[in-house]
Ligand code: SF4
C-alpha cells in the first residue's frame with residue numbers, strides 16, 4: 001500500500017475520491033457548470049414564479065438532506081486544520097457531541113431526519129429548514145462546511161447536467177460506486193482497528209439506534225443513550241475522535257487497487273458500470289434512428305417554449321421552429337430525417353444540436369438502435 005495520493009485541485013470530487021477515480025477512468029471527471037452553486041441555479045433570483053417550474057429556497061438550496069458520513073471521512077474532517085475548514089469541522093464536532101447516530105461506522109443520519117425524509121419531496125426538498133443539513137453554513141452564503149470531504153451522495157448530486165440524462169446516468173453510477181466504497185471501507189476500518197465480539201455484533205448489520213424499527217426515545221430526541229454508546233464503542237469509548245482519525249489514516253494509505261480488492265465483486269461491478277457510463281458521457285455518437293420522447297410544456301411563449309424532459313429540475317427552452325420539426329424523427333435513419341427537414345422546412349439542424357436533444361431525451365433511440373439512457377422521463381432526482 002502506498003501513501004496518500006496527491007490532491008487534484010481541478011476535479012469536482014473530494015481529493016480522496018478524485019485520486020481514486022483518476023485511476024479508474026480514462027479522462028477527467030466532467031464539471032457540471034450549469035449547477036452554479038455559489039449563485040444557486042435553482043433559486044428564483046428575481047425570476048417570475050411559475051407554478052410549473054421548481055425553485056428552491058436560498059436558505060436551503062438542495063441541502064435539505066443530512067448525509068451519513070463514514071468513519072474515515074469524519075476522521076479526515078477532524079484532521080483538516082485549514083483555517084477555511086474550521087467552521088465545517090465545528091458542525092461535525094457538534095454532531096458528535098449530540099450523540100445520536102454516532103457509531104464506529106461513522107455519523108448516521110439522525111432518526112428524526114430519517115423519519116421525515118422522503119415525505120412529500122415535491123414540497124419539502126430544497127425548501128424545508130427542518131430538513132436542512134447541519135453542515136450547511138448559512139452565514140457563509142450557504143456553502144457546504146465539509147466540501148473537501150463530503151460523502152459520495154453529496155459529491156455526485158447536481159440539479160442540472162450539461163449532458164442532460166446522459167450526465168445524470170454517469171453521476172448516478174458514480175454515486176452507487178462511492179456509496180458502495182463508503183460502506184465497505186467503514187467496515188474494513190473496524191477490522192483494522194480491532195473491533196470484535198459483542199461490540200461488532202451490535203454494529204452489524206445496523207447499529208440499534210439508527211434502525212428505523214428500533215428507534216429509541218433518546219435517538220429520536222437527537223441524543224445518545226450513554227449505556228448503548230458504551231456498548232457500541234467498547235475500548236474506544238471517550239476516544240471517538242481519535243478513532244475516526246485513525247480510520248482516516250488507514251484509508252488514506254489505500255491505493256485504488258486496494259479499494260477495489262477490498263470491495264470484492266460488488267464494487268468491481270459498480271466500477272464497471274461507472275466506466276461504461278463514463279464512456280457514454282465521453283461519446284458524441286448519435287443513435288442510428290430516433291423518435292420524439294415524452295415531455296411536459298412548462299411555459300408557452302410567442303417564439304419559444306420551456307419544456308421539461310428527464311428531470312423537473314433541468315428544463316430547457318426550445319424555439320418553436322425546432323419543436324415543429326421534431327416529428328420528422330419518426331424512426332427513419334437520422335441522416336434521412338435531417339435531409340427531409342432541410343428540404344421541406346428549410347431548417348438545418350447540426351448533429352451537435354441533435355445530440356443535445358438526445359441527451360435531454362427529447363429525442364430517444366428507436367428500439368434496436370444504440371442508446372443506453374435509463375432514467376425515466378419526468379423522474380425527479382432526489383438524494
Ligand atoms: S446543485 Fe444544489 S446548490 Fe448547486 S446549483 Fe443546484 S440546487 Fe443549487
Ligand code: SF4
Pocket residue numbers: 062063064065066067133134135136137143144145146147150151154
Ligand atoms: S454535506 Fe454539504 S453538500 Fe451535503 S447536504 Fe450538507 S451542506 Fe449540502
